Amino acid sequence: MATPAPVIRGRTFRGAVALSCLTLFSACASGDDSTSTSDTSVAGDAAEVAAHEQARAECLGGSAIDDGSLDIATTVAPITNLAALIVGDAGAKVTGIVPEGTNSHTFEPPPSVAATLESADVVFINGLVLEEPTKDLAVANTQAGTVICELGTAVLPEDQYVFDFSFPKEGGKPNPHLWTDPPHAREYATLIKDVLVARDPAHSAIYEANHDKLVAMIDRLDDAMKSATATLPVEQRKLLTYHDAYAYFAKTYDWTVVGAIQPSSFEEPTPKDIADLIDQVKSENVKAVFGSEVFPSPVLEQIGKEAGVAYIDVLRDDDLPGEPGEPEHSWAGLMRFDYVTMVEALGGDASTLKTVDISVDVEDKAYYPQ
Numbered sequence: 495m496a497t498p499a500p501v502i503r504g505r506t507f508r509g510a511v512a513l514s515c516l517t518l519f520s521a522c523a524s525g526d527d528s529t530s531t532s533d534t535s536v537a538g539d540a541a542e543v544a545a546h547e548q549a550r551a552e553c554l555g556g557s558a559i560d561d562g563s564l565d566i567a568t569t570v571a572p573i574t575n576l577a578a579l580i581v582g583d584a585g586a587k588v589t590g591i592v593p594e595g596t597n598s599h600t601f602e603p604p605p606s607v608a609a610t611l612e613s614a615d616v617v618f619i620n621g622l623v624l625e626e627p628t629k630d631l632a633v634a635n636t637q638a639g640t641v642i643c644e645l646g647t648a649v650l651p652e653d654q655y656v657f658d659f660s661f662p663k664e665g666g667k668p669n670p671h672l673w674t675d676p677p678h679a680r681e682y683a684t685l686i687k688d689v690l691v692a693r694d695p696a697h698s699a700i701y702e703a704n705h706d707k708l709v710a711m712i713d714r715l716d717d718a719m720k721s722a723t724a725t726l727p728v729e730q731r732k733l734l735t736y737h738d739a740y741a742y743f744a745k746t747y748d749w750t751v752v753g754a755i756q757p758s759s760f761e762e763p764t765p766k767d768i769a770d771l772i773d774q775v776k777s778e779n780v781k782a783v784f785g786s787e788v789f790p791s792p793v794l795e796q797i798g799k800e801a802g803v804a805y806i807d808v809l810r811d812d813d814l815p816g817e818p819g820e821p822e823h824s825w826a827g828l829m830r831f832d833y834v835t836m837v838e839a840l841g842g843d844a845s846t847l848k849t850v851d852i853s854v855d856v857e858d859k860a861y862y863p864q
């Protein structure tokens with residue numbers, strides 16, 4: 495049977511061919527496996543707007559507000575921080591939705607979140623099918639004119655989607671972790687700024703100035719990561735993680751994700767998966783396996799022990815270090831922590847990362863649910 499094409503807000507990633515398969519499924523169900531490999535089939539369909547272009551148009555689609563204070567809702571904490579740093583003291587309110595330390599992939603918003611969404615002028619979500627229950631609640635509860643902006647869906651062309659271990663193509667959900675990669679986080683920052691300027695032009699000078707400081711800092715972190723990477727021979731840049739959050743990061747810095755342990759169901763891997771991973775760790779000379787602070791895994795510990803390599807259990811993908819108000823409680827603090835952890839565990843020199851200036855001289859006034 496053909497795999498249904500993944501859908502974002504009622505549209506398909508691959509255009510009209512796949513859409514007709516969804517609406518007339520029986521006509522496509524026999525022997526048409528092309529939807530999983532038919533990226534070229536869309537190229538000739540000039541009338542179809544690419545998903546990322548349509549998502550971007552939706553981000554920028556709202557009209558300017560006139561009551562002087564923008565109300566912004568955000569989902570995961572790294573996005574909350576990027577938005578808050580662009581807002582600074584412009585007066586807009588930024589309210590996070592996903593509590594830190596929760597599994598954002600399976601998070602079901604409590605009914606109280608409906609009120610946050612109802613009063614929002616802009617809702618920034620990651621998109622790429624990460625926060626569907628929150629998006630559904632937003633669609634049902636936002637006012638007419640509220641923008642629901644899917645940052646990842648808007649910045650990532652469909653031909654750059656990564657499907658991998660925990661996010662297989664047949665599941666229809668691409669790996670959504672764009673924000674762990676500085677060049678993509680930079681794109682998030684710029685799109686957030688563009689949306690805020692469009693909705694609240696009275697404060698555009700503040701948004702522009704804060705954005706410039708933020709992207710300069712992201713570029714510093716990017717440079718520091720490149721320098722740290724250069725201290726690791728290519729054959730040592732191997733990531734075996736529990737939570738599969740570094741796919742785009744790995745492409746950017748020429749690292750290899752040799753595997754991720756967490757199945758797409760977010761349940762525990764099977765004994766056979768574990769045995770295969772132990773073999774892989776041994777044969778690829780992986781130096782360390784990385785667990786996640788949000789997803790404690792006895793299995794990973796077992797893999798590390800049996801393969802005789804270090805087991806590091808502190809990586810995070812959307813839970814900021816420290817407490818709200820502390821300098822490390824930021825997207826950059828989170829990324830620096832992860833990069834230092836990975837580089838050092840694999841035998842590299844992380845000094846450029848430890849000394850890079852990640853301050854932006856802007857106060858983060860967002861609300862972070864804990």
Ligand SMILES: [Zn+2]
Nearest residue numbers: 671737739811
């Ligand atoms: Zn994640």
